[in-house]
Amino acid sequence: MLTCLPKYMRDVLQFDMTQNGILSALPYIATWLLMTGGGLVADWLRAPHRLQTTTVRKLFCAAGLLIPGLFLIAVGFLGCNRILIVFAFVISIGSAGLATSGYGVNHLDLAPKYAGTLMGLTNTLATVPGILGPQVVGAFTYHASTRAQWQKVFYIASAIYVFSAAVYAVFGSGKLQDWAAVPETSADSTVHNEVHNGGQGMRDASEFD
Numbered sequence: 546m547l548t549c550l551p552k553y554m555r556d557v558l559q560f561d562m563t564q565n566g567i568l569s570a571l572p573y574i575a576t577w578l579l580m581t582g583g584g585l586v587a588d589w590l591r592a593p594h595r596l597q598t599t600t601v602r603k604l605f606c607a608a609g610l611l612i613p614g615l616f617l618i619a620v621g622f623l624g625c626n627r628i629l630i631v632f633a634f635v636i637s638i639g640s641a642g643l644a645t646s647g648y649g650v651n652h653l654d655l656a657p658k659y660a661g662t663l664m665g666l667t668n669t670l671a672t673v674p675g676i677l678g679p680q681v682v683g684a685f686t687y688h689a690s691t692r693a694q695w696q697k698v699f700y701i702a703s704a705i706y707v708f709s710a711a712v713y714a715v716f717g718s719g720k721l722q723d724w725a726a727v728p729e730t731s732a733d734s735t736v737h738n739e740v741h742n743g744g745q746g747m748r749d750a751s752e753f754d
Contacts, residue, residue: 575639598719609644
């Protein structure tokens with residue numbers, strides 16, 4: 546979507562260059578808004594006595610993957626209504642921002658100490674679709690950049706969304722992993738005991754006064 550949506554706007558919806566630029570930006574403005582708002586809601590849900598972190602991550606990941614897939618499929622049933630199609634793209638791409646509160650921040654849940662390394666590894670793998678995506682679009686639209694050909698692209702994207710949501714629903718977790726837990730050293734234990742004993746002494750003195 547990031548690299549090829551302007552091509553769809555031009556070839557299928559027949560928007561000129563100025564309209565194309567503006568309309569292609571709208572979905573990513575929506576992404577920014579939902580990403581920010583979704584983060585606030587996710588943190589609120591993770592507060593004590595509400596939902597577990599794993600549940601919150603899975604809910605936001607499912608919403609951020611299944612809603613985009615649903616609206617991409619819907620594009621094929623909207624005929625030539627350009628307004629509704631653009632609206633569907635805004636909802637589809639915008640709602641993907643919700644997934645940031647799912648898998649996007651999950652590195653910090655799983656391994657806070659190694660979150661940077663995990664982000665580097667996973668984000669490197671995440672560039673692969675950016676390389677393959679335009680190739681797939683080109684393969685389908687090289688001879689005819691028509692609505693029917695583009696719909697095949699949207700079906701593939703939707704299938705990937707659904708598959709990803711299913712995998713995360715089964716295997717996703719918001720718990721600190723055993724291999725990422727940092728063992729408490731003797732120095733840490735000493736500091737902890739000193740702080741605890743110091744606090745106890747202050748309480749005793751207060752009671753005496």
